[in-house]
Amino acid sequence: MASDHARGSGVPVPGAVGAAQRRFVLQEMIFGPGAGSALSLVLTGDGPVDAARVCHAARTLLDRHRVLRTGVHMSEDGELSARELAIADPVCRTVVAQERDRELSSEEWFARLAEDAKSGIGLLATGPFMTFTIASWAPDRTAVIIAVSHAVTDALSNTILLQEFCASYDGRSSPPPQYDYRDVVAAEQDRAQENSAAVDSDLVYLSGARMTWRAPDVGHGGTAWARTTLTSAAEESLRNIARAEGATLFAVLLAVIAERLAAVSGVAEMLLGATVDSRERLGTTGVVGPCLDLAVFRVPLGDHSGWDRVRTAVGAVRDRLWDVLDGSSAPYDRLLTRARRERGGDLSQLFDVLVNYLPFALPTLHLAGRPVILLDLPLAAGGVGLTINISQSEGRTVVSVVGRDASLRSLCAWLVTAVEAVLEHRDAVEAPANLWPGPPAPADDIMLDDEREAMAERTSAGHEEPTGVAARLGEIWGRVLRREVGMEDNIYALGADSLTVARFCVAAGRAGFTIHPRDVMRLPSIAQLLRHGAYHLHTAARPAPSASTVQFPLSQGQLGMVYASESSDHLPLYSATTRVECRGPFDEGRLSRALTAVVARHPILRTTYGVQDRVPSQFVAVAGPADVDVRHIESLPSDAQDSLIDAATAALNACRYDWLAQPLAAFTVFVRDATRFVLLVGFHHSILDGHSERVLVQDFVTAYANPQDLPALKSEFASFVAAEQRALADEVHVRFWRAExxxxxxxxxxxxxxxxxxxxxxxxxxxxxxxxxxxxxxxxxxxxxxxxxxxxxxxxxxxxxxxxxxxxxxxxxxxxxxxxxxxxxxxxxxxxxxxxxxxxxxxxxxxxxxxxxxxxxxxxxxxxxxxxxxxxxxxxxxxxxxxxxxxxxxxxxxxxxxxxxxxxxxxxxxxxxxxxxxxxxxxxxxxxxxxxxxxxxxxxxxxxxxxxxxxxxxxxxxxx
Missing domain, CATH: 3.30.559.30 (Nonribosomal peptide synthetase, condensation domain)
Structure with a gap:
């Protein structure tokens, strides 16, 4: 019934991008749009809802809070900037329950719509960041579903927005906001400059720590959820422990959770993350925006047993919490760039358990004088195995545990019961036999800078750095960081982070280098990159796409393969080869003309991947001469030839691709003798399936005889992607698979x-x-x-x-x-x-x-x-x-x-x-x-x- 969101060109907003927004930009780049980055607030009540008043209230929220209409733009060189978007109207729609929906209860139907509404949240560059759905189950049973991006709000912000929405719906005005989110960003920058030593201090705190607990990843899908309201006895015990140990209620609960998880998994130390509201610390109380930072808690439990284990945990959490609350700990995104995970997978977190603490209550809300309630839905954070939400209001504490996978249901149910049992001094609740769907994953060391350098020094003896390459890389880093960078300088010490690393790799690609961001993060100086040979220098830089380059989105299968390739750090996923033994007279001119004809016929062989307007896309360059590496090995004996070709094949199967600059298909020819040669095609599996490999071979054979026998095709891969996009929008497909x-x-x-x-x-x-x-x-x-x-x-x-x-x-x-x-x-x-x-x-x-x-x-x-x-x-x-x-x-x-x-x-x-x-x-x-x-x-x-x-x-x- 309502208008769609209008996407306009951005007008720059003064100020930089906030730390929380940076995290969500990276999450969107890795996982794709909307990946775990939105939640839905469902207000349910009796009586009808006026659609026009909902749209008016939605417009009021957008007008009051600039952050709700501010996108994050990334320039071609990777710079992030905030841009205010021209939003004509908020996204509002009306949904009425159909007969097929009656198999659900009203709450289940509202919850399903809430989940669907999150998919309407747009890209961080374009929005929309809030959508409104009026859901009518019956004339006297309705709901307003507000989907909102985590990149523009947090828990306290949502509480403020709900109050303002209800007030505006009823025609009441709210006091003007005292702060703008830009004030938070400015305060974050000031704090980072004033407390530059905090990163070093936190590294000392984490030095030698091991991420010994990780939720098993068995891939059932779904979500596990369990919750409990603490009994009066548990509440009283919680407060008594807090007074005796000089700790906050949150510190006690976090310690008990760590102790129970450690006990059931048999580890002596836990690493947990916790959200920290930075408003008071930054002096911006009451602002709407993503003001939550993350803090890492290291909870050693030692050899203690019983209550001594709990007291040890409480003391460790209490002492760390003081550092966090007084601002002497480092912002999480800066800490993350200075420590690396030895094992891939999450790509972002130093922990797999995140605790959210909400020490405030949602006030009573009314629409048109009728009370409405907020539907209780599981709130899960992206990228972690368990999200534990603790809320306190009116002297009661609610603990809910959300697992990222349905296989964790037993663990979630056991944990809420076990926490309550510890607080009530009851015997430990015995863990059921099916608590773990599989063992926790292997421990991940957190390796610090000095350990990296020591490792590099142990392996660098006898290597001489190519000074010309070093100078060129130093110039590139200098342009990115806007300061002089020496051979031995640690880029993190000069202010680099994961985004600047990405910018460096892109700039290096333009200069003729292929350098993987993971290698730069692992080897944070030019000297270390050169000692380990973690770069490839092209003989000629790949030309930039011309104005006639074709661009369209990646297919979902391509996107998944790219993500899997980037996520795996110990085995190269989807790097593929096809090895063709050819018999016939070798003619290098015929070979070049044949491969040029094949590449001209098939745009996928001219494709690179990138991001256009925050959409993962593929770019098809105009056709040109094929790039083929011809190697003459006629002088070698047959077994030596085979060994050389085997080694080249293994190298291609082990290579990692530079999506922006490197061709995703490469041709190498080994000439055995005058009548025998091998065509070796290295490619990423996202551009060719098995049938396509055979078509490629057939086309090469045909073109080697006569390139004119390969006419242009009437179909193209882009039409497949378009059909997939239509299926994504087809509710019939979605309903079928939901039932399956x-x-x-x-x-x-x-x-x-x-x-x-x-x-x-x-x-x-x-x-x-x-x-x-x-x-x-x-x-x-x-x-x-x-x-x-x-x-x-x-x-x-x-x-x-x-x-x-x-x-x-x-x-x-x-x-x-x-x-x-x-x-x-x-x-x-x-x-x-x-x-x-x-x-x-x-x-x-x-x-x-x-x-x-x-x-x-x-x-x-x-x-x-x-x-x-x-x-x-x-x-x-x-x-x-x-x-x-x-x-x-x-x-x-x-x-x-x-x-x-x-x-x-x-x-x-x-x-x-x-x-x-x-x-x-x-x-x-x-x-x-x-x-x-x-x-x-x-x-x-x-x-x-x-x-x-x-x-x-x-x-x-x-x-x-």
């Missing part, structure tokens, strides 16, 4: 323990189903009028069920979504989507095969909704630990054109799936190769060995 995911929750009660693989050498198990057995499987498929894929999928499902001892399982199913349009089968790109498949395991083999075939057929219609979106329906997290794909490629294809023939094609890629089963039917021989590929985090070796045996057994049972 709901049915999967109970199935996912059992998951597997995941371990961290140290290298890629052990990540593939394989065996071959010989042609006679493969033909018997074909006969089984023909007997039930289903394809061979359905027989193999049924065997896979039975193996998973046998391993889990379940009669219904959920597994991932790989489905191709190529466009059914002219030339759609010839377009290069990654068109594969992995969707969750729920299968009931029939005893009758024929019935099971038909059932999985019917389920796949049903899912194809809805398979354009990306997996990341499907998982977010259930709150995020992995919905399955095993996955399945079927391909039909030959390692020795019959490919030839003119005087060129392909001898063999070998592909290699490492994905993030914990356990992926691929059945590949060789079209030439009829054999089926079974490959069980493991991800960086996968089941233990014994589990994998057992699964492989079960898979072989179940496949054999389908032989006829």
């Amino acid at each position: 995911v709901a049915r999967m929750r109970a199935v996912n009660a059992s998951q597997r323990e995941m371990v961290r693989q140290p290298s890629a050498d052990t990540l593939v198990r394989s065996w071959t189903i010989e042609p006679p057995e493969a033909e018997a499987l074909h006969a089984t498929a023909r007997s039930v009028d289903c394809p061979l894929k359905s027989v193999l999928l049924a065997a896979h499902a039975r193996a998973v069920g046998a391993l889990l001892a379940q009669d219904t399982i959920v597994t991932g199913l790989s489905i191709h979504n190529r466009r059914t349009e002219p030339d759609g089968d010839l377009v290069l790109g990654n068109f594969v989507n992995m969707v969750p498949l729920r299968v009931g395991l029939h005893d009758d083999s024929a019935s099971l095969i038909r059932a999985v075939h019917a389920r796949e057929t049903e899912l194809v219609e809805y398979s354009r909704l990306p997996l990341a979106t499907i998982q977010r329906i259930d709150g995020g997290g992995r919905l399955f630990w095993s996955s399945f794909s079927f391909t039909r490629f030959s390692r020795t294809p019959d490919l030839s054109a003119g005087d060129l023939r392909v001898g063999s094609v070998v592909s290699s890629v490492l994905s993030e799936d914990p356990l992926h089963v691929n059945f590949n039917e060789d079209e030439a021989s009829g054999a089926v190769l079974v490959r069980v590929r493991l991800g960086p985090h996968c089941p233990a070796d014994a589990e994998v060995t057992r699964f492989c045996a079960l898979l072989a057994r179940e496949t054999g049972r389908f032989l006829t």
Whole structure:
């Protein structure tokens, strides 16, 4: 019923960007728009709601508080600035419950709308940052749902906004704001300059600490939530402990939580994070804006037992809290740039438990004279395993625990009970057997600057730095930091942070270098970068995209692969190769013309990734001569040639890509002799799926004979992305998957323990189903009028069920979504989507095969909704630990054109799936190769060995 948000060009607002806003900018860059960065406030009451008055009240809030209409803009060189946006009207809409919604209660329906409303929060550069939904369950049962970005408010701000909204709705005025959020930003800057030693002090406090507790990441999806209001006895005990130990109530509760989590997980020390309201500390009381900073608490528990453990924890938290409250601790974002995590994953946090303390009560609210209440919904922070919210009002304390994954429900329920038991001096509540869905992840050391330098010095003996490169890198750092930077200078000591590191890497890319931000964070001086060889110098800088460069969004699959690649620090994910043995006369001119024709035909081979208007995008450069590296190895013996090519293949499989500057596909040719050469294609899997690899090889062979035989295609990858965008906006797709995911929750009660693989050498198990057995499987498929894929999928499902001892399982199913349009089968790109498949395991083999075939057929219609979106329906997290794909490629294809023939094609890629089963039917021989590929985090070796045996057994049972 209302108008949409108008996105206007920004007008700069004086002042810098706040620390909290910086955190959310980085979170948006890593996880994508709206990733855990919004919440919904639901006001419910009896009687109708006037839509016009809601829109008027919404407009009043936008006019009163500049921060609600201020975006954060990033320039091309990475500089952040605040910009006031021209917002014509607030986003207001009306939703009326339909008959299909009556299966829910009114509260459940409001909660679902609240979750959906968060997706309406826009990018931090463009907004909108608040939306308003009027939800009518019945004429006498309504709600106003206010979705708001964490980047513009916090808990106290939301309380202020709710009061002002109700007052404006009723025609009452509110006192003018005393402070603007810009005052907070200015105070933060002053504090950072006055207290520059705080970072060093906090590093001393954390030195040697280990992040020994992390919530298991088993990927059920959903959210776990438990809450309790402390009994009178627990309240009295809480206050008595606080008086006896000279501590605040918050310090006691934080200490008890740390002690219980440490006890149940068997660790001697806990690292927790806590939100700290900076208003009083900065002298900006009552301001609306994101004024919460994060503080890290190190809670040692030693060898004590019973109440001595609790007292030790209280003392540690109390002493740290004084430093935090008096402003002598460092801002969290600055602390984070000076300590690094040895293990990747979260990318942002030094802890996996965050405690929010809300020592204020929401006053009674009225709309049109009728009382309204705020619906109680779980409030979770992004990037942590457990969020613990503590609120106090009218002498009562409410503790709620929210887990990022449904598998943590038992832990959340136990923790709220255990905290109350400790305070009441009751016997410890025994943890249930299913408390942990898996063991906590390995500990993460927090390595400090001096430790990094010592490590670098131990490995730098005998290395001479190239002074020319050092001078160029020093000039680049100098431009970024606007000061002179020497070889041994630590960039953090000169004021660098994660954003300036990103700016440096972009600037270095323009100057011809490829340097990964992770390496700069790990090696924070030019000398250390050079000693470790953590850079690559191009022979020529990549030209900037021309004015005719095509730009469109990344697909959700591409975005997920890029994020997975960036998140993995010990194994290179999705760096792929295709190795083609060619037989025929080698002619470098023909080779260059052929690859130039291939690159001209396929825009994806000219693609780089970046951010445009805060939207992750792909940029397609205009066609030009193909860049090919020709290496003549004719003088080497055959085994030496193979070793050299193997080494080059391994290097490409291990490389990490510079999304902004580095081509995402590279061609290398090894000339064995006058009639034999190898084409090695290195690429990121986000631009090519398996079918596209084969099309690429076929096109090369064709063009080598005659480049004119590759006409322009009538289809393009951009049309696939456009179709995916339409599916994202299609409520039919969303409703289908919401119902499917709901049915999967109970199935996912059992998951597997995941371990961290140290290298890629052990990540593939394989065996071959010989042609006679493969033909018997074909006969089984023909007997039930289903394809061979359905027989193999049924065997896979039975193996998973046998391993889990379940009669219904959920597994991932790989489905191709190529466009059914002219030339759609010839377009290069990654068109594969992995969707969750729920299968009931029939005893009758024929019935099971038909059932999985019917389920796949049903899912194809809805398979354009990306997996990341499907998982977010259930709150995020992995919905399955095993996955399945079927391909039909030959390692020795019959490919030839003119005087060129392909001898063999070998592909290699490492994905993030914990356990992926691929059945590949060789079209030439009829054999089926079974490959069980493991991800960086996968089941233990014994589990994998057992699964492989079960898979072989179940496949054999389908032989006829």
